[in-house]
Amino acid sequence: MNRKSPFSYTCNACGRCCHDKVITLSPYDVFRLARAAGITTREAVDRCTIRRGSILKFNDGGACAALEGPRCGVHRGRPLACRLYPLGIEHDEDERFVTLEPAAGSLGVYGIDGDVNDFVEAQGVGSYLEANARYASLIAVFRQRIAATADFDRVEPREFWRRAVREALAESVYDANPLIDAMFDAGGIGCTAIGDAETIAAHLERLAEMIRCESNAELLAAAAVMLAVSIGQVPAPAHTDAEI
Ligand code: SF4
Structure with missing residues (x-):
């Protein structure tokens, strides 16, 4: 429809x-x-x-x-x-x-x-x-940072993304991931409600900063998959190399 x-x-x-x-x-x-x-x-x-x-x-x-x-x-x-x-x-x-x-x-x-x-x-x-479309802009930031930090000569890309999906979708026994925590707990990184648009802008800016400072590719990938799923996008297709 x-x-x-x-x-x-x-x-x-x-x-x-x-x-x-x-x-x-x-x-x-x-x-x-x-x-x-x-x-x-x-x-x-x-x-x-x-x-x-x-x-x-x-x-x-x-x-x-x-x-x-x-x-x-x-x-x-x-x-x-x-x-x-x-x-x-x-x-x-x-x-x-x-x-x-x-x-x-x-x-x-x-x-x-x-x-x-x-x-x-x-x-x-x-x-x-509209908010989900704004959060989707972070996918490109993730993609850039993962390309800069993942060693795809050493790790097979499909296996890398399979692991990221598994980690993101695990309901228990998952690794600590400050990016995922920060995604859902905007207040925890200082982005408290000041109005929808302003809060989202501050949250996006802070998350982008955290992504650019992160050097653990696995952690970045799990957070990227989590974001994609949470805003209704499809996570890492199996046939691609290093894409979300
Ligand atoms: S499932 Fe029902 S009670 Fe729960 S948040 Fe949605 S509308 Fe509210």
Whole structure:
């Protein structure tokens, strides 16, 4: 579907879609979630996420850590995936949307009373997509620094990237990575909320500085993959040599 495709959805606040999901978070998602909850990004990472800040946490019973009764406790700062639901977004050359299956027992009502654009605009999706596009600019900074630090005469590139993907996507027993920590904990590197655009600019500048100062290629690659995944890009394709 594209933005002009007929679509509408009425949420009846049953909370069913806030259970048993895997929801990837971007740095901006974590920042907005923290602001809505009135906590620091460090606290948001610890309380509401797994995999170093990159996935929303669901409790043992299957409910999202941010759910309060049937309602979202961070509604104003709910992540992009929650705003889009029950749509998903796919990025290749063009923007494409897909309809997701309703959660079991959901009271949400699908319809065609508007179009996809009406729906995503009403959900405030635009600022999230813009933020992700801004964070995507760091991929080039990573790429340059990895090219300068990785020794591809000694390490086979595909194996190098395979290891980076494994390390980035590990849910436990991973190496310390200050770049990944800094990505999801903007406050931890001094970028506290001063307004969306300013905070993102300061965060990007600080992350770029950290990337340029880092000389461990494996650490850089794992952080680059993590960033790519968190903003909905595809990580290191297996057929390329040294690309993200
Ligand atoms: S963040 Fe809010 S909307 Fe998203 S799954 Fe959790 S409770 Fe539901």
